[in-house]
Amino acid sequence: MLYREALNNAIDEMMAADESVVILGEDVGRYGGSYRVSEGLFAKYGAKRVIDTPIAELSIVGNAIGMAIAGLRPIAEIMTVNFSLLALDQIINHAAKFRYMSGGKMTIPLTIRMPGGVSKQLAAQHSESYETIYTAIPGLIVLAASNATYAYYGLKAAIALNDPVIFLEHELLYPMKMEFKPQENFDPFKAEIVKEGKDLTIITYLKMRYDVLQAIPTIEQTLNITVEVVDLNSLRPLDMSTITQSIQKTKRVAIVEEDHKTGGYGAEVIARISEELFYELDAPPLRIAGQDVPIPYNRTLELASIPTPKKIAQKIIQWGRENGL
Amino acid sequence: MHSARVEKFYYLMKLGREFELAAKEQYMQGNIAGFLHLDIGQEACSVGSMQAFDKGDVFTHYREHVLAIARGMDPKLIMAELFGKVTGVSKGKGGSMHLFEPNLNFYGGDAIVAGHLPIAVGCAYARKIQGEKAGVFAIFGDGASNAGAFFESINIAAAWKLPLIFFCENNYYAIGTRIGWVSPFEELYNKARNFMPTKRIDGMDVCEVYKAVTQAKEYIENGLGPYFIEAETYRYEGHSMSDNGKYRSEEEIEIFKSRDPIINLKKRAIAEGLVTPEYFDEADQKVQKVIQEAIEFALNSPEPPINELYEDVYCKECTNVIP
Amino acid sequence: MDYKIVMPVLSDTMQKGKLIRWRVHEGDRVHKGDVIAEVESDKAIMEVQTFQDGIVKKLLVKEGEEVPIQTPIAIIETDTNKKEALKPQQPQTSISPKEEPSTVPPVIQELLTTSPHPLPQGEASAAAKKRAAELGIDIQKLHSQKQLPTPAHLHDIEEIALKRYFTPKALKLLQDYNIDPKTFRKNHKITDQEVMSYIKEHNIPYSVPLSANRKAVIQTVEYAAKKPIYFVFETFVLKKVPNYKITAILLKKLGDVMQKHPLTRAKLEQEYLKIYPHSNISVAVAKGEELYMVVCKNIEEKSLEEINIWLQEIKDKTYIPQDLLGSTFGISNLGMFGIERFSAMINKDDVGIAAFGALQDNTIAVTFTFDHRILNGLDAAKFIQDCKKAFQGEENV
Ligand SMILES: Cc1ncc(C[n+]2csc(CCOP(=O)(O)OP(=O)(O)O)c2C)c(N)n1
């Protein structure tokens, strides 16, 4: 199943099951979505529930909040996270805070979908990952779908949740063919153990999952170890219990993220681990992240600005050798 | 119109068209990547406006190759930028959407829709208090005219009587969204009518664009405040390389193609005896040569060295103190 | 001039494109800007144009076919007029796919040589400190006694702890028998005797990991056991020749006879019997604990002298795969250990094997094992007859 098809199925099924579910955003209707995620929905559910909006991100989210207050369950699509900055006020000052400010009287069942990350040569204004912003906001739930299975079940869960959810996707994943694994008792807040191992835990999410998996054979062969890979799925809340179990076993942890290193989401994860699992660690935690530069257009520079399988392997091997692996 | 001016219009529009076609070909061959937005069909807007507005500051969006050429940017440097080479105007770090040249008062190349409009307003404010006569020119699409930033900008520019030309290229589509689906009317000058003088023009006619911008320029230079031009135009291609543009009918595309700015200018100029037919052949040949040189230059230019990754994040002085 | 139209790159994420429809035929005249095909990218169905005038010379891809981006899909024979001169020279690199860094990272050589950074004295990881505290181990003291590496990691502390509770010999036993140290809870240092009596009490086996060679042998004999084989028992006359190994004589005689019996030089491969020109015989050679089937090649061209030298040399050689490949027949000589008669397993794809017992009164017992698929009873009988003659005759020796 294609990743984007998994998302499409999730939205389609939720819209079919519940009349109050609507989707709005730029080019989501007649055009079918700029990444084809909402393809076919306009024909099926009509203009009332599949809403083409003008280029007005603040209004897309603001309108969706109003719809949610009135009893709809809106899915707002922001074309990419880069443009969600225009909607930050609505997301942070309004969506995230209404429940709390109203003493629990207000409920905003809202899903805001947006893809991000470094695609291919889209340059500085189209290549950011802003999970670091959204995960810092109390009142928001932040989910990150790296695969078709989570895209499907996670998005359905997000739509069903009664709080605002930032649902992060990655531009390079949409056309990828992925295995779909049917789930029972799906928990959107549970991290996935992608691969078991006993000497090192690598935490990752979104597209970096695939880069990490490509680096694993080299790491395992060179250091003669086995590596456990944890895909977070949910960034806020963070599944500390899965992380704890893994680190208690492996005693070492590295996080691989695409976003800039300084103030990145990985910094938060490592801070939590340092606070809660300090005496489990047999080596200083390692962060592998994007460089602290805007993303350049040139392909070579672009690849130099983010982790790649080769760099991940190099850094982990070097760190492993320096720390008793 | 002076025949020399018409010749210039023709040459620049043809150069723009051929540049875009060459860019398209190079994209398909893998030498250019990312988002590539072609200006094919809209050359009259870029060329007519820049020929008239030849002094002040220019702020533009991402569909800007022809505007940059008309502003005087060397096609070689643009093509090299598209190729991601270090010889490009933005050292290969910006790409197609981010052409900048302060020496030409050409300030991007902004790919956040309508994001450049408040910036243009601020620049116009500065020019006003600096006592600069030449004001500011901001070009944007129909889609951008729906953004909050647009409405804030026309309000502020009008409130403070700023020397700013709002030039809206109404090509009727923002990617696959028809303006009429998301705006109460398709004649967009209505949005600015109560704030400033407005004019709706045929954006497929370079002379009309030239005249309108000249008039607007005089108006803002006289300190009377901002001016709004809506140019009706059309992009023949999809929004960017990955879009087939097939949400538009064949008929619609044909109607606009029959108004092609380059073909029509040529016909008219010959009919009115302004330019000799030989000129066009010469111009076409020159264009081919310039384009060929641009591609060769881009192909043969070096990639940026890897340390360029860390350059230009901050100014030189700051780079020394920020690790 | 040929102008190649490639599967266009139509989006930043596109890897492959599908040719939906050709809009031109071979031989059609096309003009710059004409649509020649429709292709499907990951995002939409798009038109492909030609950027040159000319004649469609060849359509390289069928409708419905999916090809990687930048693969040529059509060739246009361009018009040879002034335009051609203007066409920019395109170096080959412009159409060949850009080199992306390979996705599967190679083993990183430079890292294999980097040494760990020395850290300040007295350091240990958090987990190591925690464990040391649990065990009452003084890291700093051990550091000053150079008993702990710097920084100390968890396993270093565990090792110290074990040394404290077990004698070195006892530790070795724990390791050899793969016993968890936690099994022993005593308030004195545990000796090897204690561990050994535990081992005996619980009948714990000593596990020897299989060597690569043994694994290979297991594979070979398991394979051989599945073949349809039969045995032939014989006794040959053989005189020992001074200064020559018996194995050398056996090899030479068998090798020569094999020349007259093509099927003994055959291998069964799918639908064919492949008959090789040379007499190549695998011979069992023991090296320490391991057993190898080393192949003596081109025996018919070698003198007895040469074979004798070869046998001498291979005893000390480290084998490369070629040394162990290429035989069609085998011999095993347990006679040198005084064994009277035995039978042997066929080596790999050999036709058969001759197992020679000990030489007694100028006679030697031999048991042939044959693969019936290659050599039937009649063929075998003829072959053995000739062998018998050769062994009786004096001429070769
Ligand atoms: C704030 C923001 N939202 C969305 C986008 C994605 N996007 C890029 S171009 C575009 C359409 C713009 O249409 P228009 O203003 O009419 O200009 P045109 O492309 O027609 O020249 C959109 C939605 C963006 N770049 N910035």
Ligand SMILES: [Mg+2]
């Ligand atoms: Mg438009």
